Amino acid sequence: MRTFICICLLLLTVHLPAQDITSALLPMPNQITLSKEKPFVIRPGKTAVYWNRPELELMACSLQDVLRDRMQIEIPVSESERADIRLLIDSAMEGKEHYVLEINAKGITVKGTTAAAVYYGVMTLDQLLLGDVCATSQKKLSSVYIDDAPRFAHRALMLDPARHFLPVDDIKFYIDQMARYKYNILQLHLTDDQGWRVEIQKHPKLVGKDYYTQEQLADLIKYAARRHIEIIPELDIPGHTVAILAAYPELGCTHTDTLPKNVGETVDLMLCANNEKVYTIYQDIIKEIAALFPSRYIHLGGDEAVIEKNWTKCERCQAMMKELGYQKASQLMIPFFDRMLSFVQDNGKTPILWCELDNIYPPANDYLFPYPKNVTLVSWRGGLTPTCLELTRKHGNPLIMAPGEYAYLDYPQFKGDLPEFNNWGMPVTTLQKSYQFDPGYGVPAQEQAHIQGVMGTLWGEAIRDINRATYMTYPRGLALAEAAWTQMEHRGWESFKRRLYPNLMDLMKKGVSLRVPFEIVDRK
Secondary structure, rough: OOOHHHHHHHHHHOOOOOOOOOOOHHHHHHOOOOOOOOOOOEOOOOOOOOEOOOHHHHHHHHHHHHHHHHHHOOOOOOOOOOOOOEEOOOOOOOOOOEEEEEEEOOOOEEEOOOOOHHHHHHHHHHHHHHHHHHHHHOOOOOOOOEOOOOOOOOEEEEEOOOOOOOOOHHHHHHHHHHHHHOOOOEEEEEOOOEEEEEOOOOHHHHHHOEOOOOOHHHHHHHHHHOOOOOOEEEEEEEOOOHHHHHHHHHHHHHHHHOOOOOOOOOOOOOOOOHHHHHHHHHHHHHHHHHHOOOOOOOEEEOOOOOHHHHHOHHHHHHHHHHHHHOOOHHHHHHHHHHHHHHHHHOOOOEEEEEEEOOOOOOHHHHHHHHOOOEEEEOOOOOOHHHHHHHHHHHHOOOOOEHHHHHHHHOOOOOOOOOOOOOOOOOHHHHHHHOOOOOOOOOHHHEEEHOEEEEEEEOOOOOOOOHHHHHHHHHHHHHHHHHHHHHHHHHOOOHHHHHHHHHHHHHHHHHOOOOOOOOHHHHOO
């Protein structure tokens, strides 16, 4: 019977090479040593799991879930250090996310410097079982030694429920998938022209029909934290602000007082840079957001500010320019963000902004305005990332890499593919293009030392529900996961393609809508 099951599983994976313990590893670990020793055999009634710190109890539950899913077996817990399966925190190891996974005939040991590191080891173990299907069907695990740590500490995906609202349970489903591929940050774009999605208790007028209560977000934050994912809130200013202007029209520029502010229809309006009420309200908002989100970051946007249509025509903004001796309206970003960023810092948080340069197309020469050194920037505009990389190194700003040509997951994955609405002429970003992404852009190590990590962004204009969100994320999100975790010398397109197949099948088994990348197969 076991032989029959193994043959069936191999037939289901007809595109794969011979199955082995590494055939589903994604992202690829940075150090793997295969062994010819005898495999470890799970023995019902005898095999148990032990952990050495209370914070590993959830990791043990995750491991039990993995074995139940892959082997249809229940593994009890044990208080004995001599148990076959051991989860250990080892304070002597270096690196917050460094783990070691060892499997031999005597058992399984997963150890790491933190609970998060051990969790990543358990996720790798899950993929070992997924890849080595014949051994798994016989309750066996091939011997292997994996010593692994991520290339970058910041490994993020971004959802945009401001444009199309996503229920909390759907976001939890999204978190479940990203956690399996060692993402550790979810950025939520919570405010835009199309909606204000977070409850602010001091200003209840801000929210409309669909929004998250602070209680719901607290629950979501805890859910993510149990999977070692940090949620970063984003409140976009000074542009992308029609939702707040609809609630408080007086926050806009003088010439926009009588303009309609229809949420979801009106665009290109901005907060006034010289309006004290703007700062008073945002001081309240940032205080509540900082108290709600444990993340060390608050993202304040700062992108696509249509300054020519707003601050250059506003009487108050023009008066402020004259007072400060500014020649360009874009210089008003300096006092505007000087105050906004101080609110973030006063609440013990680190600000993030999108990196805007003095041109929206290459070539560009400098920042749009001087960013303070304590601001983390995100490079996003297509073609401008090399310039942003050099400028952030020069000026001392930490940098997150989300270049549109590699990491914008709202772009179509193939010519003629989704999105079929709200498509403004988006370029195509194929799976192979995403996989080609080197976050360090090949520059010497010292010139990329300030790079914090990678973010795949899923802007929501054409994302109506979670099924569309996962379809646009996967499989490109798997390519970005490897870009964020795996050193370049351990990456390869042909290897990635082989490791992709069992993961795609597993995602479908878990009910994840995804795009089947038929174009990566060489047709004969």
